[in-house]
Amino acid sequence: MLNKKQVEEIKEHLDKAQNPLFFFDNDQDGLCSFLLLQRYLGRGRGVPIRSFPELTEDYFRKIDELKADYVFILDKPLVSKEFFEKIHQINIPVVWIDHHAINREDIPDFVNYYNPLLEESDEKNYLIAPPVTYYCYQISQKKQDLWIAIIGCISDKFLPEFYAQFKKENPELCVDSDSAFDVFYKSPIGKIAMIFGFALKDRTTNVISMLKFLINAKTPYDVLDENNKNYTMHNRFKEINKKYRQLLIKAIKIGENSTNLMFFKYSGDLSISSDLSNELSYLFPEKIIVVIYVKGTKANISIRGKDIRNPLLKILEELSGATGGGHGDAVGAQVKIEDLDIFKKRLENVLGES
Ligand SMILES: [Mn+2]
Known part of the structure; x- marks a missing residue:
């Protein structure tokens, strides 16, 4: 968990940012982290990072393109030296929130780096380190966004303590279980998580319109129920899900033997x-x-x-x-x-x- 001081510091950074750019890992934890902070602040643009394993310097041009005055990096364990060198030259503040095991020495001094893992002395703790979504919900604390927090957490195999509260208020979206993956694979809220994950694998223009849609979505039903606003997202989900099921069936056969x-x-x-x-x-x-x-x-x-x-x-x-x-x-x-x-x-x- 982030401590009180860290939460306050990150909030101060957010307050100072007039036009923040959120780079986030191209998965549900990254996406939900971005959504929580953007919806808390009411401003800022999101760019999913598709380069693997590190955030490459190609992404630097986005800062200029979007006229950003602050950069946030969410749920990405590696960032290229060249990217940081360029950003340092133009003197834009960087806030990086992560939950992966990493060497502290690899992070430049000018970067405001937050990773509760670094403070855990017991190495075993990293097996159950909460996702970045969890930290972002600690920061935003917007009750209307509880569903987004749940989605980001269960996708990273982490069942947060606030699932109980969500289940009480939305029993029809939940299953009764202590296992994050039971929730992910067997409940409607888990289906939304799957939709997010597959829709992120779409073309950039479609992903951008999905982000716009999700920034304004009010409830989980805005996502779950198909309508003309989320038609592309659902289509992409169905298309990928079909291919995914075919691969999964093959893999299960191999697994059984x-x-x-x-x-x-x-x-x-x-x-x-x-x-x-x-x-x-x-x-x-x-x-x-x-x-x-x-x-x-x-x-x-x-x-x-x-x-x-x-x-x-x-x-x-x-x-x-x-x-x-x-x-x-x-x-x-x-x-x-x-x-x-x-x-x-x-x-x-x-x-x-x-
Ligand atoms: Mn991730």
């Missing part, structure tokens, strides 16, 4: 690995899930499994050009196609030893 370490590889236009690995880990909770998306010369990998982060980072260190990171039990990585077999073998070895 695999050992405790399952690999699922796919290719095509649609990169949807973290969604697939999440649902597979929900369906096969005892397994380590490795989902591999192959495109061009690179493989994007999404892994779910208890305490998987450290062994993964060790393997990546030994592969040239490989990158990755994330949380204790949910990580992403990128390796060269030609290293994929070595990567698999090393993972098998490491996990076999333990």
Whole structure:
């Protein structure tokens, strides 16, 4: 959790920002973090970050384009040096709120950096670190936005204490469970979370109109009920959901016949690995899930499994050009196609030893 002083500091930054630009990670936690802060402040523009693994310097031009006087970075663990150098030169304040494990030394002094993980002495705590949405709700505290806070949290596998209150007021949107993923996969509020996630994978113009729509949405039903204002968002959801279900069915078959370490590889236009690995880990909770998306010369990998982060980072260190990171039990990585077999073998070895 953010402490009182941190909440006050971030609020001061928001107050000072006349035209803030919110860069956010291209997933539900990033999106909901942005929505909470924007709706609290009543101003500011949002830009989802699609570069992986870091926020690249290409995004710098957005600051000029949108005439921003303040930059907020939400839920993105890595930002390129060049991006920060350029932003430092024009002297625009940066506030970065995150919840990933990271080296404090990698963050420039001029950046106002908030990450409650850095203050946790007990390393195990990072397995249950709340998402950035949770921190943004600590800041905004707008009761009308409770549903947005719930969506961002459950999408990152975190069931916040305020779910109980939401369930009491909206029983028809909820299920009775202590598991974030039960809520995500089995309830109407979870369906909205899924709509958000898939709709973010649309073309930029459609995503921009979705952001406008969501900034003004009053209740969860504005999203859930199809109408002419959210028609594109629903269409994109249905289109992606169809492809997603086909991939999931294939992956489930593999999972049913695999050992405790399952690999699922796919290719095509649609990169949807973290969604697939999440649902597979929900369906096969005892397994380590490795989902591999192959495109061009690179493989994007999404892994779910208890305490998987450290062994993964060790393997990546030994592969040239490989990158990755994330949380204790949910990580992403990128390796060269030609290293994929070595990567698999090393993972098998490491996990076999333990
Ligand atoms: Mn995220």
